[in-house]
Amino acid sequence: xxxxxxxxxxxxxxxxxxxxxxxxxxxxxxxxxxxxxxxxxxxxxxxxxxxxxxxxxxxxxxxxxxxxxxxxxxxxxxxxxxxxxxxxxxxxxxxxxxxxxxxxxxxxxxxxxxxxxxxxxxxxxxxxxxxxxxxxxxxxxxxxxxxxxxxxxxxxxxxxxxxxxxxxxxxxxxxxxxxxxxxxxxxxxxxxxxxxxxxxxxxxxxxxxxxxxxxxxxxxxxxxxxxxxxxxxxxxxxxxxxxxxxxxxxxxxxxxxxxxxxxxxxxxxxxxxxxxxxxxxxxxxxxxxxxxxx
Numbered sequence: 640x641x642x643x644x645x646x647x648x649x650x651x652x653x654x655x656x657x658x659x660x661x662x663x664x665x666x667x668x669x670x671x672x673x674x675x676x677x678x679x680x681x682x683x684x685x686x687x688x689x690x691x692x693x694x695x696x697x698x699x700x701x702x703x704x705x706x707x708x709x710x711x712x713x714x715x716x717x718x719x720x721x722x723x724x725x726x727x728x729x730x731x732x733x734x735x736x737x738x739x740x741x742x743x744x745x746x747x748x749x750x751x752x753x754x755x756x757x758x759x760x761x762x763x764x765x766x767x768x769x770x771x772x773x774x775x776x777x778x779x780x781x782x783x784x785x786x787x788x789x790x791x792x793x794x795x796x797x798x799x800x801x802x803x804x805x806x807x808x809x810x811x812x813x814x815x816x817x818x819x820x821x822x823x824x825x826x827x828x829x830x831x832x833x834x835x836x837x838x839x840x841x842x843x844x845x846x847x848x849x850x851x852x853x854x855x856x857x858x859x860x861x862x863x864x865x866x867x868x869x870x871x872x873x874x875x876x877x878x879x880x881x882x883x884x885x886x887x888x889x890x891x892x893x894x895x896x897x898x899x900x901x902x903x904x905x906x907x908x909x910x911x912x913x914x915x916x917x918x919x920x921x922x923x924x925x926x927x928x929x930x931x932x933x
Contacts, residue, residue, distance in 0.1 A: 673699045674764070677706065682720050682755035685710045701829045709767040720755035721763045723748055733769035740766050783824055786834075786845045786854055790817035793843065802889040803841075803859065805866050813862045817842040819854070819872070834877060843867070844892045857891040867891045 673696040680688035689707045693700055710716050713725050723744070730740045743762055752758060775782065793801035794812025803813035818836040822829055835842065840860040847854050852874055859867040867889040869882040883890040 671699060671702065672696060673703065677703075677764075678757045678760050681757060681760035684719055685715045685721075685760075701831065705771075705829070706764070706767075709764075709771075713767075720753070721759040722754050723759070726759065726763050726766055729763065729766040729770050733766055733773050737769070740769065784851075785822040785824075786820070786847055787822060788817060788819055788842050788845050788856065790814075790841050790843060793841075802867060802891060803862070804887065804889050805863050806887050811862075813841065813859070815839050815841060815862075819845060819856055834872065835879065840865070841867075846894050848895050853895075855893045855895060857893060859889075869893045 673692045676695050677688050677692045680691050686707065689703050689710070693703050696703070713729065715721060715725065726744060730737050730744065733740060740762070743765075747756075747758055747762065791814040794803070794814070795801045795810065800810040801812060803811050816838050817840060819834045819842050821832045821834055823832065824830075834854070837858070837860065840858060842856055842858050844857045845854055846856070854872040854874060856870055856872070857867040858870050859865050864886075866886060868884055869890045870879055871882055872879045
């Protein structure tokens with residue numbers, strides 16, 4: 640059975656660190672290199688420690704964004720170190736894997752350690768990871784792999800006018816630099832793989848087939864010489880083929896219909912945007928596209 644891919648469009652400021660794999664084993668995890676730097680600086684301020692670790696380990700940005708989110712959740716961003724009662728609350732949300740954490744907590748409390756002792760921070764990070772796994776456990780099949788796009792704000796005076804047509808008569812917004820990505824969640828740590836990148840164009844509106852084998856998306860490769868058109872990627876080999884074309888026509892927000900489960904009725908639904916000659920503004924229609932069997 641194929642893992643279902645959850646398609647989501649995220650901007651360049653997307654909070655990838657908020658997702659995790661709920662199906663990961665909860666046994667010992669090898670400590671990443673950035674963890675020591677984080678623990679050594681936690682007493683000076685949790686967020687400052689995260690910022691320092693990001694400077695020293697830029698490749699670990701996603702994992703450190705996760706830690707920053709934990710700090711915000713537990714309202715540690717304005718203090719120094721970790722208060723025992725915060726750790727107790729985190730442990731309480733880590734059930735059913737809380738008992739080993741409680742056994743580590745008891746001697747620290749008995750010793751009367753100050754909140755800036757690095758042992759509190761170490762226990763806090765471990766407890767947060769367990770809490771994260773517990774929260775995501777019910778959703779493990781849904782969020783194990785996530786397809787998303789990275790791009791700049793699409794613009795528009797409100798929710799519309801994001802098509803940036805080559806022959807637009809009024810609003811036109813286009814800021815190049817985008818990628819189609821796959822977020823894979825393993826051991827509670829996010830790993831992002833770039834499937835397709837275009838520094839000169841914009842990729843948007845990903846959707847995945849029900850069997851998780853194909854990804855549908857819109858792609859505009861230049862401001863004046865291209866418009867958004869539908870493309871489909873085969874997940875297994877990364878092969879991309881263009882489904883629609885035509886300068887002056889923008890195809891976007893494509894969606895696999897339920898009929899795609901039936902190979903006898905292969906279709907996509909999408910918006911087709913074009914400028915009507917009798918009107919200065921562009922207008923959009925919803926159209927169905929029949930997919931061939933290649």
